[in-house]
Amino acid sequence: MxxxxxxxxxxxxxxxxxxxxxxxxxxxxxxxxxxxxxxxxxxxxxxPFTDPADLLVVPDHYVLRLLHAHGADLGALGRAPRGDSPGADPREIWRTFCAHWGAFAGTPVRYWTTAILADVFGTDLTPSSATADALYDELVAALARPEFRPRALFERxxxxxxxxxxxxxxxxxxxxxxxxxxxxxxxxxxxxxxxxxxxxxxxxxxxxxxxxxxxxxxxxxxxxxxxxxxxxxxxxxxxxxxxxxxxxxxxxxxxxxxxxxxxxxxxxxxxxxxxxxxxxxxxxxxxxxxxxxxxxxxxxxxxxxxxxxxxxxxxxxxxxxxxxxxxxxxxxxxxxxxxxxxxxxxxxxxxxxxxxxxxxxxxxxxxxxxxxxxxxxxxxxxxxxxxxxxxxxxxxxxxxxxxxxxxxxxxxxxxxxxxxxxxxxxxxxxxxxxxxxxxxxxxxxxxxxxxxxxxxxxxxxxxxxxxx
Amino acid sequence: MxxxxxxxxxxxxxxxxxxxxxxxxxxxxxxxxxxxxxxxxxxxxxxPFTDPADLLVVPDHYVLRLLHAHGADLGALGRAPRGDSPGADPREIWRTFCAHWGAFAGTPVRYWTTAILADVFGTDLTPSSATADALYDELVAALARPEFRPRALFERxxxxxxxxxxxxxxxxxxxxxxxxxxxxxxxxxxxxxxxxxxxxxxxxxxxxxxxxxxxxxxxxxxxxxxxxxxxxxxxxxxxxxxxxxxxxxxxxxxxxxxxxxxxxxxxxxxxxxxxxxxxxxxxxxxxxxxxxxxxxxxxxxxxxxxxxxxxxxxxxxxxxxxxxxxxxxxxxxxxxxxxxxxxxxxxxxxxxxxxxxxxxxxxxxxxxxxxxxxxxxxxxxxxxxxxxxxxxxxxxxxxxxxxxxxxxxxxxxxxxxxxxxxxxxxxxxxxxxxxxxxxxxxxxxxxxxxxxxxxxxxxxxxxxxxxx
Amino acid sequence: MxxxxxxxxxxxxxxxxxxxxxxxxxxxxxxxxxxxxxxxxxxxxxxPFTDPADLLVVPDHYVLRLLHAHGADLGALGRAPRGDSPGADPREIWRTFCAHWGAFAGTPVRYWTTAILADVFGTDLTPSSATADALYDELVAALARPEFRPRALFERxxxxxxxxxxxxxxxxxxxxxxxxxxxxxxxxxxxxxxxxxxxxxxxxxxxxxxxxxxxxxxxxxxxxxxxxxxxxxxxxxxxxxxxxxxxxxxxxxxxxxxxxxxxxxxxxxxxxxxxxxxxxxxxxxxxxxxxxxxxxxxxxxxxxxxxxxxxxxxxxxxxxxxxxxxxxxxxxxxxxxxxxxxxxxxxxxxxxxxxxxxxxxxxxxxxxxxxxxxxxxxxxxxxxxxxxxxxxxxxxxxxxxxxxxxxxxxxxxxxxxxxxxxxxxxxxxxxxxxxxxxxxxxxxxxxxxxxxxxxxxxxxxxxxxxxx
The missing domain is CATH 3.20.20.140 (Metal-dependent hydrolases)
Known part of the structure; x- marks a missing residue:
């Protein structure tokens, strides 16, 4: 990574x-x-940002579109159907994203996300089904720290x-x-x-x-x-x-x-x-x-x-x-x-x-x-x-x-x-x-x-x- | 080659x-x-395929179009004018193709044909006016062999x-x-x-x-x-x-x-x-x-x-x-x-x-x-x-x-x-x-x-x- | 250069x-x-060509357009407003061109002009505000020589x-x-x-x-x-x-x-x-x-x-x-x-x-x-x-x-x-x-x-x- x-x-x-x-x-x-x-x-x-799904997946239509193209359901990716509340568990969303890491090979999303994980979070883990949970926990822990608050990042x-x-x-x-x-x-x-x-x-x-x-x-x-x-x-x-x-x-x-x-x-x-x-x-x-x-x-x-x-x-x-x-x-x-x-x-x-x-x-x-x-x-x-x-x-x-x-x-x-x-x-x-x-x-x-x-x-x- | x-x-x-x-x-x-x-x-x-013209020139509109662009007549390339029977001699067609080998430099036709001649037929000859007849004879001889029949090639x-x-x-x-x-x-x-x-x-x-x-x-x-x-x-x-x-x-x-x-x-x-x-x-x-x-x-x-x-x-x-x-x-x-x-x-x-x-x-x-x-x-x-x-x-x-x-x-x-x-x-x-x-x-x-x-x-x- | x-x-x-x-x-x-x-x-x-502005700037709409895009006035570049006579001094035009040499970085105008200055005129000077006058004088002197007349250049x-x-x-x-x-x-x-x-x-x-x-x-x-x-x-x-x-x-x-x-x-x-x-x-x-x-x-x-x-x-x-x-x-x-x-x-x-x-x-x-x-x-x-x-x-x-x-x-x-x-x-x-x-x-x-x-x-x- x-x-x-x-x-x-x-x-x-x-x-x-x-x-x-x-x-x-x-x-x-x-x-x-x-x-x-x-x-x-x-x-x-x-x-603080709440979790990696909220930070990197749900709000980013670049990510959503290719997951959708590979068959993922937008509702399961945290997009609330109109009239409903979002039912998706952020950890599940993150697992879906990590499971589709290969689908992003060669794309700008892959490039940015790799840089974010390595450079901003300093993790050694590469997303995959096998690493999804460990990575999720690592990122959640980081996000709770003061240096990952928006203003600290702005300065950094x-x-x-x-x-x-x-x-x-x-x-x-x-x-x-x-x-x-x-x-x-x-x-x-x-x-x-x-x-x-x-x-x-x-x-x-x-x-x-x-x-x-x-x-x-x-x-x-x-x-x-x-x-x-x-x-x-x-x-x-x-x-x-x-x-x-x-x-x-x-x-x-x-x-x-x-x-x-x-x-x-x-x-x-x-x-x-x-x-x-x-x-x-x-x-x-x-x-x-x-x-x-x-x-x-x-x-x-x-x-x-x-x-x-x-x-x-x-x-x-x-x-x-x-x-x-x-x-x-x-x-x-x-x-x-x-x-x-x-x-x-x-x-x-x-x-x-x-x-x-x-x-x-x-x-x-x-x-x-x-x-x-x-x-x-x-x-x-x-x-x-x-x-x-x-x-x-x-x-x-x-x-x-x-x-x-x-x-x-x-x-x-x-x-x-x-x-x-x-x-x-x-x-x-x-x-x-x-x-x-x-x-x-x-x-x-x-x-x-x-x-x-x-x-x-x-x-x-x-x-x-x-x-x- | x-x-x-x-x-x-x-x-x-x-x-x-x-x-x-x-x-x-x-x-x-x-x-x-x-x-x-x-x-x-x-x-x-x-x-068996009958001859190199029939195999590589006459049915391939990629080849025909560039020969035509360089002045060759479609009739002389084996395309029968409507109402007529095809009058062209396959060896003549092959000569025309070989004479125009230079016209295909840098094109995909050149790439494929080179690969076919070298890889499928194993010939050492490069098409040209000088080699056209020898190459024709070599290919005709190959096509008559059982290993050049369609099913044998399919498997190969x-x-x-x-x-x-x-x-x-x-x-x-x-x-x-x-x-x-x-x-x-x-x-x-x-x-x-x-x-x-x-x-x-x-x-x-x-x-x-x-x-x-x-x-x-x-x-x-x-x-x-x-x-x-x-x-x-x-x-x-x-x-x-x-x-x-x-x-x-x-x-x-x-x-x-x-x-x-x-x-x-x-x-x-x-x-x-x-x-x-x-x-x-x-x-x-x-x-x-x-x-x-x-x-x-x-x-x-x-x-x-x-x-x-x-x-x-x-x-x-x-x-x-x-x-x-x-x-x-x-x-x-x-x-x-x-x-x-x-x-x-x-x-x-x-x-x-x-x-x-x-x-x-x-x-x-x-x-x-x-x-x-x-x-x-x-x-x-x-x-x-x-x-x-x-x-x-x-x-x-x-x-x-x-x-x-x-x-x-x-x-x-x-x-x-x-x-x-x-x-x-x-x-x-x-x-x-x-x-x-x-x-x-x-x-x-x-x-x-x-x-x-x-x-x-x-x-x-x-x-x-x-x-x- | x-x-x-x-x-x-x-x-x-x-x-x-x-x-x-x-x-x-x-x-x-x-x-x-x-x-x-x-x-x-x-x-x-x-x-003889009269001066570098007349030779390289005024008649060339490739040059004019990018100077204009950077704020230069066409009149000041030697284009006579209709009904007027051209009021621009060729040395001023040349200065404007040299001052904008950086604007042409990476463009074909830069490439050609560099080749003309080096190859045709053999100058060592790179255009800039600092060199504009010296370069102007050098080119004017060259243009006055017989070997820079149109026919001599045609042959050369x-x-x-x-x-x-x-x-x-x-x-x-x-x-x-x-x-x-x-x-x-x-x-x-x-x-x-x-x-x-x-x-x-x-x-x-x-x-x-x-x-x-x-x-x-x-x-x-x-x-x-x-x-x-x-x-x-x-x-x-x-x-x-x-x-x-x-x-x-x-x-x-x-x-x-x-x-x-x-x-x-x-x-x-x-x-x-x-x-x-x-x-x-x-x-x-x-x-x-x-x-x-x-x-x-x-x-x-x-x-x-x-x-x-x-x-x-x-x-x-x-x-x-x-x-x-x-x-x-x-x-x-x-x-x-x-x-x-x-x-x-x-x-x-x-x-x-x-x-x-x-x-x-x-x-x-x-x-x-x-x-x-x-x-x-x-x-x-x-x-x-x-x-x-x-x-x-x-x-x-x-x-x-x-x-x-x-x-x-x-x-x-x-x-x-x-x-x-x-x-x-x-x-x-x-x-x-x-x-x-x-x-x-x-x-x-x-x-x-x-x-x-x-x-x-x-x-x-x-x-x-x-x-x-």
Whole structure:
């Protein structure tokens, strides 16, 4: 279970030697995490994690999906069927996970979990049916110790800044309490995620608008009111440290409507009479509006479109969302964003980081856009592509047109708190390996490569996400 | 012409060393071939192959297409123009092939043919204009010997099971005779391929329905009758050893129609009055029906959509199908299969193996689907992608989301009987190399990698195709 | 700044050793450049280049786009705003470029520029803010010397043939004068580029038709007249040495109209009354017509569709075209070209070289088309893909289906005269590396690989572009 110091480095000895040197320069940089799903309350309350299933299995849809693919039942994995309480025993969940350790061979889950077990917990045991119980007991014992509480881990992980993901109606009370807590020195920032308010065709839109209106103190009964409320909440977030927003629409089309048309559709959906075509038009208009707002208030806009959410209706029905069947769709940016980039693409306050789950867009769309528009950055490989091999393909595909300086730096995007250092370390290793390949093919000097490796680890994401 | 024992292994010495060890563990496993186009009658009759052109050139559209691309005439390559008898002399065909040996440099045809010549025939000659005649004579002499008859080769190749591809109306008499033949111990299984019955817009549909109806003893004049006849023939195939079906529609859309609508369209096409839109709707409904049937009878469903058949009309007109101009189309699975996977995707009897000729779907669609749905497996690289470099890209693209256990194992899909061992050996070598790269980057132990290499070679395809 | 003799070769020592040998066999071959944008007048006038900004920065949209992406103003980079004269001082432009040297790390611009500075100018200085002025002065001094005049460089670069890109109405006077110049022995050929005449919906079409009609002495007021004028000018170009045409439409659809319909649309646009749909139909008809003409006169047809031109309207408005925001679109060939390939695909005089900026089409469309149709060749990686890493992916993707003999050989496609040798050298190095990987994996003998490396460098492009 010991982690090899050369893991993920290129096999060729000369390249590996250079990669080691480059990695060494960047390895101990602090962690800048501008996009993730850890809850601020976790750090505020600082309560111990309860057990390994709760820590590593139940909340992680990467893990759940492959266990499900091998026949495991989501209910038996701790997902409560709707209307029921979760019936699963955490030790049983852990046994199921350990019994399926082989199913994860070669996957990023295997890589992260190995690193967590070895590096965070220091265990010698490799998961298997035979070791499941002993490992469970060992981890439970560790989690009860003070050094495994969230704040202690935050410090141990070397996290300089951690951004959460938050609803615009959230009062950010946990963030405020954390900031005011003299015992906690970490920087935990909110991120404005307005997805729930963009598409009037999604059930519950009027109720969400009411809640948002209440938070902003602005009537959201009109389109102008919704826009004003969102602007109000963006300012609220920015005052509380947010430097970025995050949006994951069904597609990246951003097309403005004339104001009366936007008002008409807004009213129609409040009266439950809008059509699907109108909902789409409104959503695309709202994406344009968000780009306009970003060009005015300077919040960095993260855009990650083209995921088909909840592909398997019956599983959604029974177990709710985030149960492993959000699936990649064909991606597109160059055409969908054209109108909005004509409006804001060369605006100096505007900044747009593009993420994809369709890697064909790396060399065809994202890198060429980032290679012309000052506002556009090529986001790190995301979700299904947040893996050693996809990171290698990403660097190979985007560097030609965007270099290194128009990429975003690594994004961990995780709910699994303990995997944060392993994920950032993975990215630093892969970047070191890619840079080393440029060095040994004499496209880059080792000195310049080392400077880039250092820059990618922390200074670049600080600059890109305006965290300096 | 001697085959190097390290062929296809990674160049890096350390990785190559590991690959050698992993390959050695899997190299001598029996061949499990669950998908191919060898004729059962070939083994039943066990007659000698006539000549090298007939063995290696004329029936292989991989070979024909590149010879044609370099200016060779299909008629001169032994394809009879419609209405004519084939006029080409096999020795002339062989000379043409040998003269174009250079055109195949770097292609999989070159790789297989080299292996066949060296390994199966043990010749020292490399094809060229200068050696063509001597090589022809040497091969003709070999083919006349008993050890080059189909059954002798079947045994020598170590084939444990060989699946053929058969029309649902086929009585499978050759399969029955083979099974009853006390002289032949091999396992040769039929595969149910219903493509000819799905699209009512393809000329000749009513006549084919009649033939199917006669085979099943069921009137196929109604949609319900066609469905019943197909179910009847699936049972007939299953009784005779079939464990799988095979379907290659124009696209992967599977969308059910209401019964009266299906009956209406069925009747319209029998009366020659259906529209293209109705034909498409009916075909997509039939694909949904096939998925339903598979979820009930447990025959493993192989799906390989999105090939544009017979791209060059004049060549089809003159030389018929399978003459090298079936071409890849843009692939799609996640959207087209959604409705059907909501219906059957978590059904334990249902199993669906997805193949593609569009490698963008590997990481974007196939692996994520196989990484959630227990029923879905990522099929091996197919047809244009059945090559060393595409296999490497496939493993790099699918392992992140699907691991190894949700892949299908290798599929040779060949009409070229003698290429079967070379193709399976190629896959074992490429898998050993990929696994070795995970070992030397410390993502996998050598022990676990060896176990996976062994599993991929035979136990995995046995499990996936329900051949145990 | 010294160029390493092993640059771009694979890192593995054994593979690198083979690559060195293969490269050595091809390195000194003459340069065959069948597609580029150098002006014939440059060689006719043979005037000194004025300064490094004019030579390496201002005319090169590869350079401009990434400087712009990092915040530089196009006006400050020497692009004159419309209506203004260029106000930028070349030394300031050069300083900006040198200050951004780090932004180009890992990009092809970095690679070429390094090679130009080291190899063409022999400087020891690496660009940076600190060296910008000294480097500027050094380059200015060099450019004033006779050996840095265009003709001297042409000879020093070993250019055997250089094709320009020319409007069909061009009288090719510079080409004629060059050919008649006893002082100049180089071969500089025109290329027929009819794009401006194909789409009647693009503003200015009638005026351009008039100019073309005047050049041809044929009334272009009818569709038949336009076709006749284009045929006339093709013959004019062919008489003056052209062997090829070049077309870059919005998409690759080629679909013939009936003559009366073509005439009707032609007339409508001359009367300013055509619709966008009619413009598209006419353009696609014209592409079909160009393919017919090519099948008759044997001019090699280069097709590179699917680029979104001038993505950022305000920049086009202010600075004109070719300012770095032409962006790749999704590519398609197999369906769009079907009708035309049914008509001309097996015609022996017809030759079609396909280029793409969407690398998903390499293995899915271009290689399979080139692997069947005698007329079709897989064009070298182009524009955004004209880079070491994309060349490696191209060979990996196309060789399986098309081998080497159905590829086009390298295309530099450059406006940057001094980058021609560096670009061809890059391709020879990458091809040597790819071939070496086949040798060390025992898929190809070193002798055969060396023969292919030699063939790819000059004999193959001579054959493909009918330059023999």
């Amino acid at each position: 010991a982690l090899h110091p050369d893991r993920l480095f290129p096999a060729d000895p000369a390249t590996r030697g250079v990669a080691r040197t480059l990695y060494a320069a960047a390895a101990s940089a602090p962690i800048v995490s501008p996009h993730g799903h850890v809850d601020a309350g976790l750090l505020l309350r600082d309560e 992980f070397g996290i300089e800044v951690l951004a959460t993901t938050d609803d615009p109606a959230d009062d950010l009370a946990d963030h405020a309490a954390l900031r005011d807590d003299p015992e906690f020195a970490g920087r935990v920032l909110p991120t404005f995620r307005p997805d729930a308010y963009l598409d009037p065709g999604v059930p519950g839109w009027p109720a969400r608008l009411d809640r948002l209106g209440a938070a902003a103190g602005i009537d959201t009964g009109t389109h102008a009111g919704l826009v004003a409320a969102l602007e109000n909440r963006r300012a609220y977030f920015a005052e509380r440290g947010a430097t970025a927003t995050d949006t994951g629409p069904v597609d990246a089309w951003a097309l403005p409507l004339r104001a009366p048309e936007a008002e008409r559709i807004h009213a129609a959906f409040l009266a439950s009479s809008g059509t699907p075509e109108e909902a789409t038009a409104y959503r695309r208009h709202m994406l344009f509006e968000l780009m306009r707002m970003a060009s005015e208030d300077g919040l960095v806009m993260q855009l990650h479109p083209s995921v088909i959410r909840n592909h398997h209706g019956p599983t959604l029905e029974r177990y709710g969302p985030d149960t492993g069947h959000d699936l990649p769709d064909v991606g597109a940016f160059t055409r969908p964003l054209r109108t909005a980039l004509e409006a804001f693409g060369t605006n100096q306050r505007f900044r747009l980081v593009l993420f994809t789950v369709d890697e064909t867009t790396f060399s065809r769309e994202i890198a060429p856009l980032a290679g012309f528009y000052p506002s556009v950055y090529a986001g790190a490989p995301w979700w299904f592509l947040d893996t050693p091999s996809a990171i290698a393909r990403y660097r190979g595909a985007v560097t030609d047109s965007a270099g290194f300086g128009k990429t975003s730096g690594f994004i961990d995007d995780t709910r699994a708190f303990c995997s944060i250092p392993a994920r950032h370390d993975m990215a630093r290793r892969m970047d070191a390996g890619f840079l080393a390949s440029l060095v040994v093919t004499h496209q880059l000097s080792e000195e310049e490569a080392a400077a880039i490796a250092v820059d990618l680890a922390a200074p670049l994401p600080r600059r890109v996400f305006r965290l300096e | 001697a085959l190097h024992p390290d062929r296809l292994f990674p160049a890096d010495p350390a990785t190559r060393g590991v690959a050698r060890t992993l390959y050695a563990a899997a190299a001598s496993a029996p061949i499990v071939s669950p998908h191919g186009h060898v004729d059962a009658g070939l083994l039943l009759r066990d007659e 190749f170590g084939i444990e099971v060989l699946a053929t591809t058969d029309d649902p109306a086929d009585d499978l008499a050759d399969h029955a005779a083979l099974r009853d033949d006390p002289e032949f111990a091999g396992r040769v299984l039929p595969t149910f391929r219903p493509d000819a019955y799905l699209d009512p817009g393809v000329p000749g549909w009513p006549a084919r329905l009649d033939r199917l109806g006669a085979a099943a003893g069921i009137d196929t004049g109604t949609h319900a009758g066609l469905v019943a006849a197909l179910e009847n023939r699936r049972a007939y195939f299953a009784e005779r050893g079939a464990t799988a079906t095979d379907t290659g529609p124009v696209d992967a859309w599977a969308l059910p129609l209401r019964a009266p609508e299906a009956e209406r369209i069925h009747a319209a096409f029998l009366a020659s009055s259906g529209t293209p839109e109705e034909a498409t709707a009916y075909r997509r409904h039939m694909l949904f029906e096939l998925m339903r049937m598979a979820s009930e009878d447990g025959l493993v469903m192989q799906l390989h959509p999105s090939v544009i058949r017979n791209h060059h009309g004049p060549t089809l007109e003159r030389y018929g199908p399978d003459t090298g101009h079936d071409l890849p189309d843009v692939g799609a699975f996640t959207r087209p299969l959604r409705t059907a996977l909501e219906a059957f995707g978590t059904n334990q009897r249902f199993r669906l193996v997805l193949f593609t000729v569009d490698e963008t779907t590997f990481s974007r669609e196939i692996a994520p689907l196989a990484g959630f749905y227990p029923s879905v497996y990522a099929g091996a690289p197919w047809w244009f992608l059945d090559t060393p470099s595409a296999i490497a890209r496939y493993r790099g693209a699918v392992t992140d989301s699907a691991g190894f256990g949700k892949t299908s194992g290798f599929i040779d899909d060949t009409r070229a009987f003698c290429s079967i061992p070379a193709r399976h050996d190629m896959a074992r070598r490429m898998d050993a190399g990929f696994l070795a790269s995970l070992v030397v980057t410390h993502q996998l132990s050598e022990e676990e990698a060896a176990a996976i290499a062994v599993d991929l070679a035979a136990p995995l395809p046995r499990r996936v195709f329900r051949l145990e | 010294a160029l390493h003799p092993d640059r771009l070769f694979p890192a593995d020592p054994a593979t690198r050793g083979v690559a060195r040998t293969l490269y050595a066999a091809a390195a000194s071959a003459p340069i065959v450049s069948p597609h580029g944008h150098v002006d014939a007048g440059l060689l006719l006038r043979d005037e 670069f070993g250019i055997e043939v250089l094709a320009t890109t020319d409007d069909p109405a061009d009288d090719l006077a510079d080409h004629a004068a060059l050919r008649d110049d006893p002082e100049f022995a180089g071969r500089v050929l025109p290329t027929f580029r009819p794009d401006a005449y194909l789409d009647p919906g693009v503003p200015g079409w009638p005026a351009r038709l008039d100019r073309l009609g005047a050049a041809a002495g044929i009334d272009t007021g009818t569709h038949a007249g336009l076709v006749a004028a284009l045929e006339n000018r093709r013959a004019y170009f062919a008489e003056r040495g052209a062997t090829a045409t070049d077309t870059g439409p919005v998409d690759a659809w080629a679909l013939p109209l009936r003559a009366p319909e073509a005439e009707r649309i032609h007339a409508a646009f001359l009367a300013s009354s055509g619709t966008p749909e009619e413009a598209t139909a006419y353009r696609r008809h014209m592409l079909f017509e160009l393919m017919r003409m090519a099948s008759e006169d044997g001019l090699v047809m280069q097709l590179h569709p699917s680029v979104i031109r001038n993505h950022h309207g305000p920049t086009l408005e202010r600075y004109g075209p070719d300012t770095g925001h032409d962006l790749p679109d999704v590519g398609a060939f197999t369906r769009p070209l079907r009708t035309a390939l049914e008509a001309f695909g097996t015609n022996q005089r017809f030759r079609l070289v396909l280029f793409t900026v969407d690398e998903t089409t390499f293995s899915r469309e271009i290689a399979p088309l080139a692997g069947f149709y005698p007329s079709v060749y897989a064009g070298a990686p182009w524009w955004f893909l004209d880079t070491p890493s994309a060349i490696a992916r191209y060979r990996g993707a196309v060789t399986d289906s098309a081998g080497f003999g159905k590829t086009s050989g390298f295309i530099d496609d450059t406006r940057a005269f001094c980058s021609i040798p560096a670009r061809h050298d890059m391709a020879r190095r990458m091809d040597a590396g790819f071939l070496a990987s086949l040798v060390v994996t025992h898929q190809l003998s070193e002798e055969e690989a060396a023969a292919i490396a030699v063939d790819l460098a000059a004999p193959l492009p001579r054959r493909v572009f009918r330059l023999e």
